[in-house]
Amino acid sequence: MLQVYLDDILVHAATYATALNNLHLVFQQIAKANLHLNPAKCSLFCRQTSFLGHVISVLAIPDPFKPFFLDTDASNEGVDAVLSQMGEHGERAVVYYSRALHCLERTYCVTRR
Numbered sequence: 001m002l003q004v005y006l007d008d009i010l011v012h013a014a015t016y017a018t019a020l021n022n023l024h025l026v027f028q029q030i031a032k033a034n035l036h037l038n039p040a041k042c043s044l045f046c047r048q049t050s051f052l053g054h055v056i057s058v059l060a061i062p063d064p065f066k067p068f069f070l071d072t073d074a075s076n077e078g079v080d081a082v083l084s085q086m087g088e089h090g091e092r093a094v095v096y097y098s099r100a101l102h103c104l105e106r107t108y109c110v111t112r113r
Contacts, residue, residue: 074113
């Protein structure tokens with residue numbers, strides 16, 4: 001439901017109604033602590049966002065009772081991953097992940113990236 005790192009907050013949910021409820025609870029706690037949000041830095045109801053330098057994309061609601069498949073790739077520039085599941089019409093992506101490698105990470109062997 002909630003991931004926090006310093007001044008970054010990521011609120012997520014499986015349904016729109018749950019997302020609204022989660023946001024309501026988070027906003028209540030922020031107000032209770034007398035903190036303020038910068039509207040220019042807020043993104044609501046996004047299927048893709050950047051969090052802590054990582055791009056997070058949610059494409060489908062996962063079914064926790066079905067097996068997951070994880071495909072990964074690494075190059076000299078970055079790393080990527082796709083989490084997917086089999087659906088009614090074949091394999092479907094649930095989440096995409098990618099990020100650029102830092103200079104030091106580019107020196108790692110490909111199996112350590």
